[in-house]
Amino acid sequence: MKFSSRFGAAVLLFHSLIPVGALAQAQLNYTTSWIGNSFGFGDGKWMQQDIQAISVGADGTVYTNAPWDESGSEIAAYRAGDKLAVAGSTHGWGNTGGDAVATNHTYLYAAMSIGNESNGLVGADYPPANQTWFGITRRTLANLATGAPFSGGIGNSANATKNSFLLLNAVTTGNDAGVRGMAATDSEVYVADTYNSRILVFDAASMQRLRSWNVPSPGRIAVDTDSTLWVMSGVSSGSLSILHYAANGTALSGTLALPAGTVPTDIAVTPSGQILVAHNGPTQQILVFNKDASGQPQAAAPIGTRNGIFHVTQGVPGNWRFNGITGIGVDPAGKLYVAQNGEGPRPLGSASVGQGAVLESYVFSTHAFNWRLCGLSFVDSAAFDPASPNSVYTGSKRFTLDYSQPVGHEWSYAAFTLDRFDYPDDPAFHQPRGVRGEPMVRRINGQQYLYTLDPGAHYLNVYRFDAAHGEIAIPSGLLAQNPIPGTWPSGQPTYGEWLWRDSNGNGTVDASEITGNPSTGSTVGNGFWWVDTPGNVWLSTPTSGIREMPLQGLDAVGNPIYTYASSKMFAMPQPFTRIARIVYMAATDTMYISGFTSAIPWDSTHWKEAGPVLARYDNWSSGTPTQQYAISLPWNTQSSPQTTTVGVAVAGNYVFVAELYTAKVDVYDARTGQAVGYMTPGASVGNTTGWVDVYLGISAVQRANGEYVVLLEDDARAKILMYRWTP
Template identity: 80%
Template sequence: MKLFSRLGVAVVLIHGLISQNVSAQSNLNYSTSWIGNSFGFGDGKWMQQDIQAISVGADGTIYTNSPWDESGSEIAAYRAGDKLAIAGSTHGWGAAGGDAVAVNHTYLYGAMSIGNQSNALVGADYPPANQTWYGITRRTLAKLATGAPFSGGIGNSANATKNSFLAVETVTTGIDASIRGLAATDSELYVADTYGNRIVVYDAQTMQPLRSWSVVSPARIAIDTDSTLWVIGGFGTGSLSILHFRADGTALAGPLPLPAGTVPTDLTITPTGQLLVADNGVSQQILVFNKGADGQMQAGASIGTRNGIFHPVRGVPGDVRFNGITGIGVDPAGNLYVAQNGEGPRAPGSASVGQGAVLESYVYGTRVLNWRLYGLSFVDSGTFDPATPASVYTGSKRFTLNYGQPVGHEWSYAAFTLDRFDYPDDPAFHEPRGVRGEPMVRRFDGRRFLYTLDSGAHYLNVYRFDAAHGEIAIPSGLLAQNPLPGAWPAAQPTYGEWMWRDSNGNGAVDASEISSNPSTGSTVGDGFWWVDESGNVWLATPLSGVREMPLQGLDSAGNPTYTYASSKMFAMPAPFTRLARLVYIASTDTMYLSGFTSGVPWDSTHWKEAGPVLARYENWSTGKPTQVYAISLPWNTQSDPQTTTVGVAVAGDYVFVAELYTDRVDVYDARNGTAVGYMTPGASVGGTSGWVDVYLGISAMRRDNGEYVVLVEDDARAKILMYRWTP
């Protein structure tokens, strides 16, 4: 590796080596829009980021539940394509939503949990030290935010849901004892105590237990027109079945015969008595069973396109092209409702929030779409395809933009690029959060490639595309700064850097395809990856300077090739003592770096920040780069909220810097570092956004008409902010 000395850096002073704080002094004339959510929040609404279960009311209202929504919409109500209400009190202060929901004519019953935040919460409202309650919250349909208390009810004494929680299981914190199935009549509530291996029946009015019986890992429950129960058994065991019981627990005929490969995730009964089974196996369909004259269930024609969203053209969404069905229901008027999250029900012990929520309604008989809602992006950012400003990629999705449409309507959902069936070895599934995020799209050698980062920028994933797989991003490679936690992949080293390249083209991580570089394990950890437009990979290491891994061409399978032996090392340039972000423009040999200096040193409480200083260097690759400027970015760790930076993007003549806590994007002239202005969320998105909670949470592009489009991760409400500004 060739090492360039810091002493070889020529410096051009602009207002001194480090200028005074030049945070933007005036606002810009821009518009705010968004991508990926059916609501912007300007109307006070947002589509939640995950749906694990639904229940359909008699009036066609759909009630949802999930363990987590970043802004507290775990349990919510929707009707006719609109959001009606949020239950609340299922988020924070130890509370979380759950994996099941049921309604009758009066009440909503929602699975939830109550913990004590590592024993920080004490008193009657919270479980004892080191324990968690899993149970049911009861609410009134007339006002979901109001609890329906009952004798023996506990919890939430300080809010409107006081004494409306029933603890079904008390377990050691860390054990997942979530209720996985609920069904209700006006008189009885049926509860799938999955952890306890039993069905428990409660009085729907008094919430007192009536009876119970044993079932191995029960999950979803459907009440038939004859008051018998259909129950998914074996949840989390790898051996799922659909069982049939009388209401008193007496077992009826053997398990429902299912096609090979079926993965049942939900059940519902239509008004005419058909049993519908959501299949999250490869078919991605809704199986239909008709009751014969002998009372036995007979398979009918399935609902939905075979293979769902993975039917050719693979990855393209459309009507009845399902993707990870988590909930189904039919109302008395004959409307079908389908909830999906691109994944299916979360596995026991998983903290997954899915791959983006979709809730849609069809006319049951004709399969004609009534309406559809999206909440598609969470802890993810967007980037532009360099071939067209109308195509935006996130980690697992592609959107098409029509800039002539009104605010909030510029985007349309064009593709889901993640394939869990053909490519279960996709590194994204095995990295923190189990999702793809933070994308970079590059085109070289006449081909398109997707590079993505995990939320902490420890791993750089590489994907290729081909015509046979449609919109699917095929796993192509992985560059890891350190071993992944856990047992995957089995052949990874126990220490240091390593990489994988899919040399046989099968999209699986084979032991023979892994190479390691353990000698640099301590020097590159917690660095930041960047891929330039020519496909060269750069790493801003925290303490050892900048490393380039030049593209070595494509192999026979079409994978970009990188080697440790061909790497080039550039020493830490003045004025930095620690690097945090890097943007390199290959066409002009221009390097932008941000990080920390001796004047404002790094500290571990700001581990994700981009730093207080940004510098530009020309002629970087020559070994004698010229520093054009180094400027101070907004930085005040004593304010409330703190003012710190988290992301850097460069497009055309401008640098865009995202602040972490303060809803603000600062704009600088890329040529001289002068502050130009700033952008904050406008009224269309409620004047707010969540934190930019990832390392690569901002991107920018200059259109041919001179307009700049800036995309910023919105951690709060399942969308990506889009700013449009013409200087």
């Protein structure tokens, strides 16, 4: 890519590097807290990031399952708003969780899979090359971490779940043969073999197969009070119905008449025999069927607020405002349990982990609220609303903060800003992970805008807000460094940069609204986006300098206007040979740059790092910027773990640098570059955190009382890590 230079032959003034080791680094006096999870891990607990299925025990314990939780809580147990146990052995060494779970009075039966990690694992515990096993793990309710082995059971010979896996399907890796429904009595286990369109029945004690019958692409199963079965059918086709069978497989009358447009995701039966169906269509409700005198189900009034979290005050969570129901159940005492992940069940073949997990309980008869648990943030960072340090956005959530509350209780879940029904063409759904990621919040002419990056910062998404849509972030624009893989959107160039602006205001990426970059026709690659306070967009290219796309105003719809024609280029400043991160402070015309130099050049094994050097440049836009300092950041790729940097934030008089592998934030005086100290996770979060695993994973703000609040992505336990520090 060829750019002209606004710097021309201007000489950059710079000082020699200030080595970080030459200055004493002391641990600062600060408080560690968190946002977005009901538990912090200081007590050894965390709410999992996704729930695909639940089973409710006789004592009101809720057992969950999902294919993936970053810290291994795929299968877990919760009761009365507390977390009781993690099953384990469903994470790593080829193991993953699954999409179904069932319990009786003795055992838990959960769908799971065993792979060989790209043929790296061999032996009797693993499938042969290029295969994956799908089946069921059996555990004791008394100790979920202990397998309940049986004759014919296999797997995990080196841990406590040895020989407790029942192999159902061995398929070529890449195929999804996961079990999508299960139910259990004390004598039998009913399994939806979705892949082979059949229901399998096993002896609950011996796990020996008893019988089977064909059902087109079956999913969820519920056992009625008369021991008959309600079975969801059509999972692979998307044309879903609920069929009725005797326990021996005989088809029965009484098929549920679902309203047009129903998207059933789970089935439950109350102690009195009412049939409940979770509906994940736009109404986001639970359908209720009472039985008439002849035992035939008749539709009754649904429960839950119509349109769920999107009702009237759109995006605001609350009691009975459901959002992506994945599981429902009722215990013998009449308590209802509802699992949600902001999306609904994982589509076949998808690796989705949802949009954040919520598990809540109500009294079914009176609708009284019991409790709620949240695990709302995964591979997602957070940013402050510049109008208020008490309002924090992640990619798809908003939280409010009350700093007077105890550690871990400062946050409240205020909004879900992603609307898959009104705006199914939101670019976030078509980018890596299918979720909105790293946010920047800006105020332009008093109006609020949300800008988000995908984890690798290839795409900058733009969202606007209006009164009619409440808290929903409306797709407004997109700037892409390269084409998005696949067929979406129609009209994007086959090569090179491009941008989209929603000029007709419908929130859909129309081909007529897409513009390629006519001056280069090239692909930037691994650049980094930054949006400054006035709303100008900056792109640091790895090796060709920095481009500014000044805001050209707002169009009639309220979308920010950016054009390639109005772009300005700034040459690569010394001492950098590759730029990794930028932070531009428009109020002072100050640019902070981190990256690589000839002394420590970039290499592909550290593709997401922020680099070993940080520099500050004053009078950046003048054409003759002055480098105030360049400092060596912590960097040692030979240590174990490695010491490298991954993110930079600036607030007030300080620069905050996140390290990647070492759970550390280094603090520098923004005026001088002098090292001030560092922060690491405290006891409230178990003295640990996951990696900051995205390009824009750290943010900071200075409150009016002088306190600094620093937010970091916590990749491990579905939360945002928060440091509070007063110099």
